[in-house]
Amino acid sequence: MDSVIISRSLFGSSLAFHIIFATLGVGIPFMILIVEILRKITGDEDYGVMAKRWTKGFAVLLGVAIPSGTIVGVQMNLLWPGFMELVGQTIALPFQIEIYAFFLEAIFMSIYVYAADRLSPNIRIITVFFVALGASASAVLITAANTFMNTPAGFTYENGEIIDVDPWAAFFNPSYVTSAIHVLLSALMTGAFAITSVAAYKLLKTRNKPREAIFHHKAFILSLIIGGIMSVGTAVNGHQAAQELHQYQPEKLAAAEGLFESQTNAPLVLGGFADPKTHTVKYGIEIPGMLSLLAGNSFDEYVRGLYEFPEENWPPLYTHTLFNIMVGIGTFLIFLVGFVFVVYFVRKKKGLPRWLFRLLVLVGPLSMLGIEAGWVFSCSGRQPWTVYHIQRVEDAATASANTMLLVLFLSLYLLLAIIVVIVLLAYFKRKPLANDLNNVKRKGLET
Amino acid sequence: MTNTFIATTLLWVFIYVYAILGSIDFGAGFWAMVFETRKKTKAGLLANRFLSPSWEVTNVFLVLLVISVFSFFPSAAYTLGTVLLIPGSLILIFLTLRSAFMVFSFTTESYRTTLKYISGISGLLVPALLVSVLPITSGGFIEIINGQEQLLLGKLFRSPSEYTYLAFGLSSQLFLSALFLSDYAREALEEAAYRTYRSLAIWLGPMTLAAAVLTVIFMEPEAQWLKVNIMEQRGWFSLSVAAFIIGYSALWWPAKQKTHSKGRPRIAVLGIVAQYGLATFAYASAHWPYIVYPMISIEESITNSPMLQALLISFIVGSLLLLPFFIYFWRLFMKDRSYLRQK
Ligand code: HDD
Ligand code: HEM
Ligand code: HEM
Numbered sequence: 001m002d003s004v005i006i007s008r009s010l011f012g013s014s015l016a017f018h019i020i021f022a023t024l025g026v027g028i029p030f031m032i033l034i035v036e037i038l039r040k041i042t043g044d045e046d047y048g049v050m051a052k053r054w055t056k057g058f059a060v061l062l063g064v065a066i067p068s069g070t071i072v073g074v075q076m077n078l079l080w081p082g083f084m085e086l087v088g089q090t091i092a093l094p095f096q097i098e099i100y101a102f103f104l105e106a107i108f109m110s111i112y113v114y115a116a117d118r119l120s121p122n123i124r125i126i127t128v129f130f131v132a133l134g135a136s137a138s139a140v141l142i143t144a145a146n147t148f149m150n151t152p153a154g155f156t157y158e159n160g161e162i163i164d165v166d167p168w169a170a171f172f173n174p175s176y177v178t179s180a181i182h183v184l185l186s187a188l189m190t191g192a193f194a195i196t197s198v199a200a201y202k203l204l205k206t207r208n209k210p211r212e213a214i215f216h217h218k219a220f221i222l223s224l225i226i227g228g229i230m231s232v233g234t235a236v237n238g239h240q241a242a243q244e245l246h247q248y249q250p251e252k253l254a255a256a257e258g259l260f261e262s263q264t265n266a267p268l269v270l271g272g273f274a275d276p277k278t279h280t281v282k283y284g285i286e287i288p289g290m291l292s293l294l295a296g297n298s299f300d301e302y303v304r305g306l307y308e309f310p311e312e313n314w315p316p317l318y319t320h321t322l323f324n325i326m327v328g329i330g331t332f333l334i335f336l337v338g339f340v341f342v343v344y345f346v347r348k349k350k351g352l353p354r355w356l357f358r359l360l361v362l363v364g365p366l367s368m369l370g371i372e373a374g375w376v377f378s379c380s381g382r383q384p385w386t387v388y389h390i391q392r393v394e395d396a397a398t399a400s401a402n403t404m405l406l407v408l409f410l411s412l413y414l415l416l417a418i419i420v421v422i423v424l425l426a427y428f429k430r431k432p433l434a435n436d437l438n439n440v441k442r443k444g445l446e447t
Numbered sequence: 448m449t450n451t452f453i454a455t456t457l458l459w460v461f462i463y464v465y466a467i468l469g470s471i472d473f474g475a476g477f478w479a480m481v482f483e484t485r486k487k488t489k490a491g492l493l494a495n496r497f498l499s500p501s502w503e504v505t506n507v508f509l510v511l512l513v514i515s516v517f518s519f520f521p522s523a524a525y526t527l528g529t530v531l532l533i534p535g536s537l538i539l540i541f542l543t544l545r546s547a548f549m550v551f552s553f554t555t556e557s558y559r560t561t562l563k564y565i566s567g568i569s570g571l572l573v574p575a576l577l578v579s580v581l582p583i584t585s586g587g588f589i590e591i592i593n594g595q596e597q598l599l600l601g602k603l604f605r606s607p608s609e610y611t612y613l614a615f616g617l618s619s620q621l622f623l624s625a626l627f628l629s630d631y632a633r634e635a636l637e638e639a640a641y642r643t644y645r646s647l648a649i650w651l652g653p654m655t656l657a658a659a660v661l662t663v664i665f666m667e668p669e670a671q672w673l674k675v676n677i678m679e680q681r682g683w684f685s686l687s688v689a690a691f692i693i694g695y696s697a698l699w700w701p702a703k704q705k706t707h708s709k710g711r712p713r714i715a716v717l718g719i720v721a722q723y724g725l726a727t728f729a730y731a732s733a734h735w736p737y738i739v740y741p742m743i744s745i746e747e748s749i750t751n752s753p754m755l756q757a758l759l760i761s762f763i764v765g766s767l768l769l770l771p772f773f774i775y776f777w778r779l780f781m782k783d784r785s786y787l788r789q790k
Binding site: 056059060062063064066067068069070071073074075077078079080081082084085086087088089090092093095096097099100102103104106107108109110111113114115118130162165166167168398399400401405408409412416419420423426427430 | 499500501503504506507509510511513514515516517518519520521522524525526527528529531532533535536538539540542543544545546547549550551554555556557595597750751753754757758761762765768769772773775776779780783785786
C-alpha cells in the first residue's frame, strides 16, 4: 500500500475510534446534568443514583476518550505534515481555544468525581454544568477545523503562498455554524439514546423486580424525550447543512444524491447504490423534483450534477450510501420515538409491548452508526481534497507511513474496545443497582 | 519585545511545565505500581490519590504543547511531523496504554495488579521517549533523501547519545515524582511514606545529575554546535546546580514540627523545580535559533502575525479565565486535609 492510502486508513480509523468515545463524552455529561437538576427539583433520590452510576460509566469511557483524542491530535501532525503546515497558518485558533475547553472539562470532571462528597448540592450542579460545557465546547471547537477543510476561508492562496490571513474569518467559515450545531445536537441525541438502549434492555430483564423497573423506567422516559427532541433538531439543522452543500460544495451534494446530470426539478433518490460504471443509482426509489425542493425550496432550483465537474475531482460514489444511512437513521429514529409516545397514549396503563422495548435497545447503536456515517461522509465526500479546492490529499500526507503502524494502532483500538466493555460489565455487576437503591432508602430513613 | 520572542518564550514555558508535571505524573504511576502489592506502606495509596484527579489535567498540558508547536511554528511542524512519525507513534501507543489501563485499574478489582503493571511500565517509557526526541532535533539523525527529510532510525538506536538522553528522561521522572510524593506524603501526615519517598529521592537526585552530564559528553559529532553553546551558558547551568544543592540538601534540614522526621520536602521540591527551570532555560537558549538543526530555525518558521496576535490574545484571555478554576482545583486536591488524610 502506498503511504497516502495508509495515512488515510490510519487517520480515518483513529478518528472513527475516537469519535465513539468523544460523542458519548459530550452526550452523557449533559444527561448527568439533567438528572442532577431533576434531583434538586423533585428531591427524588433515584436521580441521584442515576447521576452516580452514569458518572462511573462515563469516567471509564473518558479513560479511552482522552488518550484516543490525544492520538488524533498528535497523529494529525505525524500523518498530515503538509496539512498541518497550512492549518498552523490559517486555522490554529480553534485548536488553541479548544485547549481551554479541555482544561475546563478535566478540572471539573475530577472535582465532580473525586470531591463530590465535599460539595454542596448546588456546587455539584455547577460542577457538572462545567463538565458538560467543556465537553460540548470541545466538540463545537474542533468542528471549526473540519468545516474549514470543507469550506476554507480567511486567507488568500497565491503561488503556493498563504497571505492575508484573517484567523477569525477562517474560524467562522461559511459552513461552521450549521455544522457545529449539527455535531452538538447529534452528540446529545446519541448520548441520550445510548441511555435509552441500556434502560430498555434493563426493563426487559427486570420484570419481576418492580423497584428496579421503576428506576429504569424513569431513565428510559427521560432519555427518550431528550433523544427525541435532539433528533428533531438534528434533522432540521441537517437539512440546513444539505442546503449549504448545495451552495458551497455542489459536487459533494451531487455525489451524496447520485445526481449526474445538472437539472432543474431534480429528483431525490432514496436508497440504492450509485454505480460507477453506468452512472446511475441502482435499486433506488426516485421522488421527482424533491431534490430541487430540498436544496433550494423550489422545484425550479437548478442542481448541479457530477458531469459538471472533471471526473478526477469527483468524490467517491459510495458517499450516496453513507448519506442515506445517516439521513435514514435520523428519520427512522424520529418516527420511532413518535410512535412510542402514541403507543403509550393509546395503551395507557398497560405500557409498551415487549417487542417495542427490544426495538428500542437498538436506538443507541443506530445513533452511533449515524455519527460514523456522517463523519465518513463529510470527510470522504471532500475527496480528492484535504482542503477543498486548495490542497490535495497527496500534498497533505506524509511519505513515510507504513503498514506496520496501521496494524499496531488497529490492534490497540481492538484491545481497548474489548477491555473497556469487560471493565464496564464487571464494574456494574459488582455494584448492582439494588445496592445503590437500598443505600438511598437507608439514608432516607436516617434523615 | 518581538512576537517571535514571546512565542518562543511561551513554548519554552509549556515545555518546562509539561516536563515537570509529566515527570511527576508518569513517575507517580510507576511508584503506584511498585508499591501496589506492599500493603504495609501507604506509599502506593498516596500515589494513586494524587494521580486519580490530576492525570487528565496533566494530559491536557501535553496536548497544549503539541498544538503550540504547530500553531506558532507551522513549517517546523512539517519537518517534526515527518521525522517523528515512528517515535511519535510509539509514544502515543504507550501513552494510551498507560492512561486507559490506569483508569481501568481504578475501576475493577479483578486483574488490578496486572492492569497497574501494564500502565506503570508503559508510563515509565513515555517521558523517556519524549526526552529522547531531543537528540533528533540537534543534528546528525536526519537525512534528506529526494528532497524528503528522513529519520535515520538505525543510527539513532545505535547512538550512545540517544541512550544518555533516555537515561536522563528516566531518572528525571523518577526523581521528580519521588520528591514530589515525599512532600505530598508530608502534607498527608503519612510519615512512613514520606521516609520511603525521601530515601528514593536521595538516591535518584545524584543519578539525574550524572545522567545530565553524560548527555552533554556523549553528544553526536553533528551536535557539537550545541555542546559549544551549552558551554557558553555556563552561568545559567551553575545557577541551576546551585538550586539543586539547596533543594537536595533540604532533604536533611530539620523539620518544622518536632514530631516529623528529617527534611523539608516543600523546599526541596521548590529548589529542584527551580533547578529544572534554570537548566531547561539554559538548554533552550543554547538550542536557539534552531528548532531542528540545521534546517529549521525559529525566525523562518514563525507563523504570520495576524495569527500570532490572535493566538496570544486568546492565550491571555483563556489563562485569565481559567486561573481561578486551577486554584480551586489545587486547593481541593493538594491542600484540603480531608482529601489528603482520608483513610
Ligand atoms: C446521530 C447522528 C446524525 C444524524 C441522525 C444526522 N446527522 Fe448529519 N452528520 C452527523 C451526524 C448525524 C455528524 C457526524 O455530526 C456530521 C459529520 C460532519 C459534521 O459536521 O457532522 C454530519 C454531517 C452532515 C452533513 C455534511 C456536512 C458537510 O459535509 O459539510 C449533512 C449535509 C448532514 N449531516 C445532513 C443531515 C440530515 C439532512 C439529517 C436528517 C435526518 C442528518 N444529517 C442526520
Ligand atoms: C481532528 C479531530 C479531533 C482532534 C484533533 C481531537 C483531539 C482531542 C484531544 C487531544 C482530546 C484529549 C483532551 C484531553 O487531554 O483531555 C480529545 C478528547 C475529546 N474530544 Fe476530540 N478530537 C477530535 C475530534 C473530536 C470530535 C469530532 C468531537 C466531538 C464530537 C470531539 C470531542 C471530544 C471530547 C468530548 C473529548 C473528551 C474529553 C475532554 O473533553 O477532555 N473530538 N480530543
Ligand atoms: C471524528 C469523526 C471523524 C471521522 C470518523 C472521520 C473519518 C475520516 C475518514 C474515514 C477519512 C478518510 C477519507 C477517505 O479515505 O476517503 C478521513 C479523512 C480525514 N479527515 Fe476525517 N473524520 C472525522 C472528523 C475529522 C475532523 C474533525 C477533522 C479535522 C481536524 C478531520 C480531518 C481529516 C483529515 C485531515 C483527513 C485526511 C485527508 C483527507 O482524506 O481528506 N476529520 N476522516
